[in-house]
Amino acid sequence: MERMASESAPESLTSKAASRITINGLPDVPENPFASPVANPLLDPHHQSFSIRAWLTNLTRFTSSAETPFPHQQFGVSFHNLSVSGSTTPTDYQKTVSNIPLALVSLFRRIAGSSSRKIPILHSFDGLIPHGELLLVLGRPGSGCSTLLKTISGDIHGLTIDDGSHLNYQGIPPDQMRRQFRGEAIYMAEHDVHFPQLTVDQTLSFAAKARAPPSGIFPGVTREVFAERLKDVALAAFGLMGVKNTNVGSEMVRGVSGGERKRVSIAEAMLSGAGLQCWDNSTRGLDSANAVEFCRVLKVGAEMAGATAVVALYQAPQVAYDVSPCLG
Amino acid sequence: MFDKVTVLYLGRQIYFGPCAEAAAYFEELGFERAPRQTTPDFLTSVTSSERLVRAGMEKAVPRTPEEFVQRWKSSALYVNLMKDVRAFDAAYPVGGANVRQLLDAKHFRQTRSQ
Numbered sequence: 089m090e091r092m093a094s095e096s097a098p099e100s101l102t103s104k105a106a107s108r109i110t111i112n113g114l115p116d117v118p119e120n121p122f123a124s125p126v127a128n129p130l131l132d133p134h135h136q137s138f139s140i141r142a143w144l145t146n147l148t149r150f151t152s153s154a155e156t157p158f159p160h161q162q163f164g165v166s167f168h169n170l171s172v173s174g175s176t177t178p179t180d181y182q183k184t185v186s187n188i189p190l191a192l193v194s195l196f197r198r199i200a201g202s203s204s205r206k207i208p209i210l211h212s213f214d215g216l217i218p219h220g221e222l223l224l225v226l227g228r229p230g231s232g233c234s235t236l237l238k239t240i241s242g243d244i245h246g247l248t249i250d251d252g253s254h255l256n257y258q259g260i261p262p263d264q265m266r267r268q269f270r271g272e273a274i275y276m277a278e279h280d281v282h283f284p285q286l287t288v289d290q291t292l293s294f295a296a297k298a299r300a301p302p303s304g305i306f307p308g309v310t311r312e313v314f315a316e317r318l319k320d321v322a323l324a325a326f327g328l329m330g331v332k333n334t335n336v337g338s339e340m341v342r343g344v345s346g347g348e349r350k351r352v353s354i355a356e357a358m359l360s361g362a363g364l365q366c367w368d369n370s371t372r373g374l375d376s377a378n379a380v381e382f383c384r385v386l387k388v389g390a391e392m393a394g395a396t397a398v399v400a401l402y403q404a405p406q407v408a409y410d411v412s413p414c415l416g
Numbered sequence: 417m418f419d420k421v422t423v424l425y426l427g428r429q430i431y432f433g434p435c436a437e438a439a440a441y442f443e444e445l446g447f448e449r450a451p452r453q454t455t456p457d458f459l460t461s462v463t464s465s466e467r468l469v470r471a472g473m474e475k476a477v478p479r480t481p482e483e484f485v486q487r488w489k490s491s492a493l494y495v496n497l498m499k500d501v502r503a504f505d506a507a508y509p510v511g512g513a514n515v516r517q518l519l520d521a522k523h524f525r526q527t528r529s530q
Binding site: 158159160161163164166167168208209210211212213214215216217218221222223224225226227228230231232233235236256258259260261264268269272301302305383384386387399401403404405406407408409410 | 429
């Protein structure tokens with residue numbers, strides 16, 4: 089992987105960040121990243137010398153040099169006096185046929201106004217994550233890391249944001265964020281949930297197609313071609329080319345290894361291209377080299393596309409924490 | 417690789433700021449880093465019984481989450497953070513011009529037809 093010329097976080101975006109990167113073998117004039125056949129082996133996901141950094145740099149250069157530059161979709165987030173509580177009822181059932189009557193009783197009770205118990209989880213948090221920055225969330229299990237991530241990503245099922253809390257997604261209030269920009273803020277849970285019988289290739293194809301832009305945004309490129317190429321790039325970037333025709337698998341179904349499955353989840357989330365990503369202990373099950381590689385990919389995403397990431401890690405490697413120019 | 421770090425202690429925020437200054441902040445409070453301990457481990461260790469206190473600081477260090485919060489909210493880093501938050505909110509006021517731009521960007525990417 090090529091090295092970065094500078095380690096400082098870019099205040100803003102793309103063209104600036106791209107111009108600071110020197111990559112041998114990339115032509116001055118960017119080529120259409122989705123055109124085929126691919127002229128430059130650095131940009132060909134099926135070629136051995138493929139480099140994800142080169143590919144992203146080329147993409148960034150291409151989009152910023154287009155006649156109508158692509159509008160940026162970047163989300164920083166600030167929060168002030170943010171308090172979150174969970175609510176619980178004294179009894180909570182996994183519903184079965186026999187205890188439905190019991191559940192009905194508690195439903196009536198709720199309607200009648202007997203309040204459910206509120207349990208404060210987060211107390212008065214303040215913070216600011218400008219777009220293009222990475223935030224590391226540290227804390228022992230049970231200290232509220234997941235709740236903070238869920239709150240920021242708007243995945244607040246079962247949680248209540250208390251009155252007086254203030255959240256600002258670069259000008260967008262939290263309720264509008266949840267309504268109109270649902271796909272732009274994602275929460276990645278610790279556990280991987282996949283369709284075990286699908287192959288890695290099928291899983292990522294679906295993810296890529298689900299978020300492919302309309303045909304013609306890149307000259308002469310249809311949605312299908314776009315999704316296909318992006319999927320190949322993700323396969324190559326996360327070292328999954330070799331297992332692309334293997335089932336993803338699960339505890340019960342034979343498939344790829346645990347580390348590979350984790351990488352499938354990460355690749356899937358990356359394909360969504362969400363501007364605000366919350367990763368909950370995503371390096372669980374990865375070895376430390378892969379954990380560092382994961383942080384590096386997030387960093388590249390942040391620098392190139394101005395993506396913002398909030399990452400909770402329970403075992404953060406020192407290399408991932410250190411700001412070191414030779415690692416960028 | 418990270419720009420900022422936040423440390424949580426039983427639902428309380430006890431640090432939010434630059435990675436480079438986090439360890440120094442807790443050392444200033446009176447905590448000591450174990451030999452060969454990684455920075456993230458040091459930062460989480462102050463919220464557990466693993467914490468090491470520098471000799472002579474036993475009385476001064478915060479112990480409960482509330483004490484940590486009190487120290488955090490009276491620190492210079494917190495004042496800076498609040499200043500930055502206010503600047504961000506002023507640059508991107510809720511419901512301001514940026515909303516239009518983000519909605520346009522969203523529509524640009526959305527598939528209109530198959």
